[in-house]
């Protein structure tokens with residue numbers, strides 16, 4: 001990537017650019033989200049490894065310059081640095097808190113020299129980023145205001161023949177047994193959240209395949225895969241469920257019945273129904289991916 005190498009590399013690279021940041025739900029103190037993202041990365045690590053493996057098959061080994069668009073705490077950044085040992089990653093996010101956490105984790109892992117951070121609204125182009133071999137956008141494209149403008153910016157940042165890997169999730173993960181009252185409660189909560197997201201994040205669930213093609217990408221793979229964990233669950237799964245229910249509870253006030261809110265409270269109140277004490281949790285989500293190449 002051709003941007004300002006002297007001051008963008010290494011630990012000192014944090015926040016090398018302060019382009020205008022416009023976000024929907026990613027302010028400086030994202031409520032519980034950083035820990036949720038880190039737990040998601042840890043719990044689904046094998047799935048993530050398979051995904052980066054698919055990228056390597058398409059992209060080849062000669063991947064040097066990677067952009068992690070809407071990087072969050074660095075799930076994609078770290079998985080890709082491992083997969084491509086000679087690559088560098090520019091992590092782009094509009095949230096300084098996320099980028100600080102990512103930069104600190106990179107230093108802790110001895111990877112500070114291979115990571116730059118760039119604070120920017122990724123929907124308005126990627127300032128200073130050119131000739132990227134790979135852009136990874138996981139659970140981030142739906143946050144951007146205008147997909148066509150965002151994809152044009154990504155295309156401009158990629159070298160001809162470069163790859164864009166898009167991943168999107170079908171809403172919040174499911175944790176409760178599908179049958180019975182708790183499963184029904186979770187279904188109602190997911191529906192209410194879908195309604196909220198339809199208002200706040202209108203591009204969630206967009207037809208990314210068509211949007212990519214319209215933006216001048218050749219879509220080479222499109223998949224929908226269930227990511228699922230069952231008992232015995234890895235460490236961190238119940239904490240993950242707890243944090244997700246805590247986070248959504250606040251958003252659902254006025255959108256679900258008082259009885260359902262009370263039932264949600266019982267899932268996080270430390271009592272006998274609390275998700276941290278249950279033996280019947282699962283973690284399920286549907287992950288959709290698109291692998292698209294920038295035509296020459």
Ligand SMILES: C[S@@+](CC[C@H](N)C(=O)[O-])C[C@H]1O[C@@H](n2cnc3c(N)ncnc32)[C@H](O)[C@@H]1O
Nearest residue numbers: 026070071072075093094095121122138139143
């Ligand atoms: C759901 S998180 C996904 C994080 C990460 N890619 C992952 O898979 O764990 C979405 C991220 O996109 C960032 N984001 C939202 N709007 C953005 C924008 N306009 N420009 C750049 N980043 C944005 C948020 O701050 C957040 O870190």
